[in-house]
Amino acid sequence: MSVPNEPNPAHGPSEPVAPRAGVLRRLLRDPLAVAALAYVAIVVVASVLAPLLTSQSPTASKIADALLPMGDGHPLGTDGVGRDVLAQLLHGGRTSLTGALIVVAVSLAVGLPAGIAAGYYRGWFDGVAGWLSNLVMALPAIIVLLVVLAQWGRSTGLAMAVFGLLIAPGIFRLIRASVVAVREELYVDAARVSGLGDARIMRRHILPVVVAPTVIQVSQLLGIAIVLQAGLEFLGLGSENQASWGGMLNDAFANIYSAPRLLLWPSLAIVLTVTAFSLIGNALRDALGVGGTAVHVRSRAEAAPSGPVVAASPSPAGEADESDEADVLLAVEDLHVAYPRPDGSQAVVVKGASLSVRKGEILGLVGESGSGKSQTAFSVLGLLPPLARTSAARMEFGGRDLRGLSPAAMNRLRGKRIGYIPQEPMSNLDPSFRVGNQLVEPMRHHLGLSRNAARTRALDLLERVGVADPERVFASYPHQISGGMAQRVLIAGAMSCDPELLIADEPTTALDVTVQAEVLDLIRELQAERGMGVILVTHDFGVVADLCDTVAVMQTGRIVETAPAARLFAEPQHEYTRMLLASTLDDCEPRAARSHPVQNLGGTR
Amino acid sequence: MTGMNPLLEARDVIVEFPVKGWRRPPFRALKGVSLTIDPGETLGLVGESGSGKTTLGRAILGLAPVTGGDIRFAGRTVSGLGKRERRALSKDIQVVFQDPYTSLNPAMTVGDILTEPLLVAGTSRADAERRVRGLLDEVHLPADTAHRLPREFSGGQRQRLAIARALSRDPKLIVCDEPVSALDLSTQARVLDLFIEIQERTGVAYLFVTHDLSVVRHISHRVAVMYRGEIVEDGDAGVVTSAPAHPYTQRLLLAAPVPDPARQAQRRAERHRFLAEQAV
Numbered sequence: 001m002s003v004p005n006e007p008n009p010a011h012g013p014s015e016p017v018a019p020r021a022g023v024l025r026r027l028l029r030d031p032l033a034v035a036a037l038a039y040v041a042i043v044v045v046a047s048v049l050a051p052l053l054t055s056q057s058p059t060a061s062k063i064a065d066a067l068l069p070m071g072d073g074h075p076l077g078t079d080g081v082g083r084d085v086l087a088q089l090l091h092g093g094r095t096s097l098t099g100a101l102i103v104v105a106v107s108l109a110v111g112l113p114a115g116i117a118a119g120y121y122r123g124w125f126d127g128v129a130g131w132l133s134n135l136v137m138a139l140p141a142i143i144v145l146l147v148v149l150a151q152w153g154r155s156t157g158l159a160m161a162v163f164g165l166l167i168a169p170g171i172f173r174l175i176r177a178s179v180v181a182v183r184e185e186l187y188v189d190a191a192r193v194s195g196l197g198d199a200r201i202m203r204r205h206i207l208p209v210v211v212a213p214t215v216i217q218v219s220q221l222l223g224i225a226i227v228l229q230a231g232l233e234f235l236g237l238g239s240e241n242q243a244s245w246g247g248m249l250n251d252a253f254a255n256i257y258s259a260p261r262l263l264l265w266p267s268l269a270i271v272l273t274v275t276a277f278s279l280i281g282n283a284l285r286d287a288l289g290v291g292g293t294a295v296h297v298r299s300r301a302e303a304a305p306s307g308p309v310v311a312a313s314p315s316p317a318g319e320a321d322e323s324d325e326a327d328v329l330l331a332v333e334d335l336h337v338a339y340p341r342p343d344g345s346q347a348v349v350v351k352g353a354s355l356s357v358r359k360g361e362i363l364g365l366v367g368e369s370g371s372g373k374s375q376t377a378f379s380v381l382g383l384l385p386p387l388a389r390t391s392a393a394r395m396e397f398g399g400r401d402l403r404g405l406s407p408a409a410m411n412r413l414r415g416k417r418i419g420y421i422p423q424e425p426m427s428n429l430d431p432s433f434r435v436g437n438q439l440v441e442p443m444r445h446h447l448g449l450s451r452n453a454a455r456t457r458a459l460d461l462l463e464r465v466g467v468a469d470p471e472r473v474f475a476s477y478p479h480q481i482s483g484g485m486a487q488r489v490l491i492a493g494a495m496s497c498d499p500e501l502l503i504a505d506e507p508t509t510a511l512d513v514t515v516q517a518e519v520l521d522l523i524r525e526l527q528a529e530r531g532m533g534v535i536l537v538t539h540d541f542g543v544v545a546d547l548c549d550t551v552a553v554m555q556t557g558r559i560v561e562t563a564p565a566a567r568l569f570a571e572p573q574h575e576y577t578r579m580l581l582a583s584t585l586d587d588c589e590p591r592a593a594r595s596h597p598v599q600n601l602g603g604t605r
Numbered sequence: 606m607t608g609m610n611p612l613l614e615a616r617d618v619i620v621e622f623p624v625k626g627w628r629r630p631p632f633r634a635l636k637g638v639s640l641t642i643d644p645g646e647t648l649g650l651v652g653e654s655g656s657g658k659t660t661l662g663r664a665i666l667g668l669a670p671v672t673g674g675d676i677r678f679a680g681r682t683v684s685g686l687g688k689r690e691r692r693a694l695s696k697d698i699q700v701v702f703q704d705p706y707t708s709l710n711p712a713m714t715v716g717d718i719l720t721e722p723l724l725v726a727g728t729s730r731a732d733a734e735r736r737v738r739g740l741l742d743e744v745h746l747p748a749d750t751a752h753r754l755p756r757e758f759s760g761g762q763r764q765r766l767a768i769a770r771a772l773s774r775d776p777k778l779i780v781c782d783e784p785v786s787a788l789d790l791s792t793q794a795r796v797l798d799l800f801i802e803i804q805e806r807t808g809v810a811y812l813f814v815t816h817d818l819s820v821v822r823h824i825s826h827r828v829a830v831m832y833r834g835e836i837v838e839d840g841d842a843g844v845v846t847s848a849p850a851h852p853y854t855q856r857l858l859l860a861a862p863v864p865d866p867a868r869q870a871q872r873r874a875e876r877h878r879f880l881a882e883q884a885v
Contacts, residue, residue, distance in 0.1 A: 185707050185710075186702045186703075186704055186707045186708035187707060187709055187710040189666075189700070189708075190700060190702065190708050190709075190767070190770065191710075192668065193666050193667075193668070193695055193700045194699075194725065195692040195694075195696070195725050195726065196721065196725050197688075197692065197725075198688070200725065204710075204713075204721070205710055208712050368789035368790060368792075369760075369789055512653040512654055513816065513818075513860045513861050514653065514857060516860065516862075517859075517860035517873075517876065520862070521873075539790060541790075541864035542861065542864050542869065543862055544864070545864050545868075545869040546873065565866045566867070569864065569865050579791060580790055581864065583793070583794040584790065584819070584864045585794065585822070586819045586864055587864075588819075588823055590823075590843035590847070591801070591822070591826060597643055597644070597647070597810075597826050
């Protein structure tokens with residue numbers, strides 16, 4: 001199976017390499033897949049060339065030659081009624097493969113178009129098709145097959161066609177689900193706006209997406225079909241006068257005491273073939289799963305505990321700092337964060353960042369995407385992915401060295417003395433637990449409060465962060481509250497253990513501007529009330545101006561400028577800071593004052 | 606407004622979406638929205654999430670069901686058109702979506718993505734490829750871009766590709782649905798300048814949907830403010846974004862932080878005063 005190529009005569013040799021071209025190469029790098037493919041190729045060739053490979057007839061029986069051992073004329077001997085085993089094996093392969101192909105063809109012919117149409121158009125067709133597929137799936141396949149064969153006589157082809165119909169709902173559902181997922185993609189909308197017809201959209205934009213799951217499903221289906229077919233033939237329901245692996249098993253069973261070796265060949269053929277298809281399916285899944293899919297989001301560090309930060313060089317002990325060390329809450333010097341690349345080199349995302357936060361100070365960490373600002377914040381939290389390699393000349397929190405701290409010790413620090421507010425409030429609440437539960441648990445863990453005391457405290461906190469009806473929110477599931485409310489809940493959670501340092505990673509980026517203003521107010525009030533140090537990671541200079549005392553500007557892993565907020569905005573020193581500030585649109589003249597609409601240049605009427 | 610005929614005119618547009626469940630009333634996303642866009646003009650459409658601003662854009666594009674009122678383009682009703690007629694309209698009305706990561710098919714090369722609308726319209730492949738080279742130049746991307754895949758490009762470059770696709774058939778109106786909100790600050794400014802440059806050269810009109818008042822101020826001639834499925838205020842962009850009349854717009858403006866600590870402190874105080882007054 002491959003991407004159906006639409007006929008495109010104009011496509012010359014300069015046709016760019018299709019993204020799927022890598023699939024075959026990846027497949028061939030998997031030794032199991034290569035072995036399986038080679039085996040299937042041998043079976044196919046042997047079946048096709050069966051009449052050339054043996055002169056014996058697979059069906060001609062000669063009672064005189066029954067149960068001959070391996071030898072002249074009969075390389076694998078003969079069976080209970082004197083048929084040549086090798087010939088049966090080769091011709092039986094034909095039957096099996098043909099049957100399997102019938103199953104795949106029928107189920108694809110029914111399931112694929114129906115799945116695409118149902119997923120794309122939805123509506124009544126989706127309803128009817130879904131109902132029918134449920135009905136078919138509820139039918140016991142083997143009984144239906146027995147009834148059909150009893151009614152219309154023994155025929156492997158017919159049995160396989162019916163089985164294809166019975167298994168089509170599996171294909172239908174798979175395709176429909178893939179199509180439903182992809183039709184929500186904006187590029188399908190864009191295609192519609194571009195004036196593409198439905199048929200073309202399906203062929204160009206939807207079919208390629210469903211190819212991967214279909215190919216995988218088909219390879220599994222081939223195996224299933226061969227097993228089922230062998231089963232039917234074993235029961236004597238296959239076509240008469242046709243060699244088959246199932247039929248061979250049947251005969252071997254009858255002679256199990258006199259010639260047990262007869263069982264070996266058909267069993268081996270069936271098991272190996274089914275295994276091979278299964279392995280090919282797995283390998284295809286791996287090969288297709290890696291490529292093909294879109295890289296939707298800039299890869300974002302997963303928050304999972306990482307190894308301890310390694311000391312890069314001994315901290316300059318004894319050297320007096322010019323700043324007053326007494327009220328420094330967090331001091332980071334020469335922080336490096338790197339990730340190993342597949343080729344063995346390293347991607348360095350933070351290159352020697354140094355920063356310090358005093359008690360009661362709000363430090364803004366500003367930068368564009370990829371500047372390493374979140375990585376810097378996460379490394380203080382000890383929440384970088386396990387792959388990250390972190391080193392720092394100094395990393396002290398409240399006079400305590402964070403470098404080399406065990407995960408357990410870091411865990412005690414996190415939540416209790418260092419609070420964290422994430423960017424996406426919704427994805428940071430577990431949808432399967434009530435909000436209250438998620439607030440109470442950390443408090444019981446860190447503060448050792450009883451359930452009731454923690455509950456009271458949680459309700460107080462919810463009230464403090466401006467939740468109008470704390471009882472209701474406490475008892476709600478995350479999906480029942482708004483994004484702004486969820487962010488308030490997370491702020492309440494971050495506050496619950498009275499942290500000395502709060503790390504907020506783009507805390508308002510996902511919120512509407514009016515809600516953002518409220519959340520910023522809340523963070524300011526809480527900070528003033530508790531004298532926390534805050535690291536505010538953001539890309540928004542408006543948010544910085546609203547909240548921060550000091551600002552550190554990051555560019556590609558380096559802090560290029562650190563200054564008090566008022567000075568940074570008034571006299572930015574670094575070129576990059578100046579460029580960023582110049583890119584803010586707030587102070588520009590409104591367009592209406594600059595130019596009037598261009599009229600009729602395009603010849604509208 | 607000028608006395609000439611508007612390019613696009615929406616009158617009392619209502620959009621409803623069915624709600625799951627037996628005999629539940631449908632959800633009304635737009636509650637009778639009216640607006641006009643003149644040729645060559647940018648109308649900024651501002652609002653918060655759930656205000657219906659994106660739905661209005663989609664209704665104009667024929668991607669959302671118009672259940673009441675009508676939308677006229679160049680004097681002709683275009684809401685509720687059949688599929689074939691709607692397709693014919695694709696020459697004139699185009700779109701640039703918010704998310705540059707999902708609006709380009711990841712499995713197609715840039716060249717295929719850009720030639721597709723032209724080929725559908727019956728342009729020969731040679732002409733289409735020539736046109737694509739011109740388009741890439743118009744959005745300031747190198748010509749060899751055509752042989753590469755969307756994933757090889759940054760957000761800003763992808764948005765330029767989406768703009769090139771929208772421009773391919775010389776449309777008269779482009780619906781821009783938050784086209785710069787997923788971009789970095791510096792990229793955002795450059796892409797906005799590209800929008801303006803293209804408009805000044807080709808005379809295309811924009812419906813520019815965004816939540817950001819400063820963006821809308823930068824690019825729009827006129828602004829309409831949406832709140833809960835209705836337009837609460839519209840008028841000259843300079844006026845609406847600096848001295849709004851409607852309390853909601855005022856709230857929106859005061860909530861947007863200014864990148865200047867002193868002025869932001871002032872705005873914050875103003876906002877608190879305003880909210881206190883509103884509460885009374």
